Amino acid sequence: MRIHSRVIGGALVATLLTQLTACGTLFYPDRRGQIEGKVDPVIVALDAIGILFYVIPGLIAFGVDFATGAIYYPGGTTAQVDPAKLKPAVNADGSIDNSKLQAILESELGQRLPLNDPRLIQHRGSVEQLASYGLIPAA
Template identity: 50%
Template sequence: MTGSRKKIVALLLASTLTTQLAACGTVFYPERKGQISGRIDPVVAIANGVGLLFFIVPGVVAFAVDFATGAIYLPGGRRAELGPNATPDSLNQQLYASTGHQINWQHDAVQVETLASIDQAQQRLLVAY
């Protein structure tokens, strides 16, 4: 093996081990840190599993870090439902019970609309994102 090939292989191995020790979930999805539970993201689990193929320790460390930080879990573990006669006050009560925060309905950034169907709500949410 020539000197340049050895350097490339060494650099590739070092970068692979570094990302495995940092844990794939925390590298790929840093916004997921802090989640407590949920469904496991198969992409992160497979990427961490690749570390197990190279060496046991980096793979185990990657899994441990991702489970400890919560980055291995898929987002959106909660679901909210409202009855057909929901009002801003009833919504505020449910939000406060779930999150501890209330909404100031008079704030300029808050828009309150009455929608005729679930389809309209889905369309509005898709436009928002």
């Protein structure tokens, strides 16, 4: 009988400890440190399940996830490339050579972007847009 109660006690302690550490903090430790963003519904559901079974540890799990920021989706990242480094990708008639642009972006950003993907939507710029970035059209 003593072993049976130890197994149940050990399972209860393990369950409570996992709820105290919070689901988002366990599953996505790289998300910690965020202040705001869009809330991840999977983490909210897992924390809510914790409230169903153990009210206090479930509330603590919510509190820990919100306090650490692990409950939020990761924010979008941005990258910038100096416009002067993009000039070799522009042809004399003003059109863009996708292979040269892809090579430049890969060397500058360290990521391979699929510029030949048929789903890629290309927007045409205007002289006003270039002027807003401080660039002079030279086509």
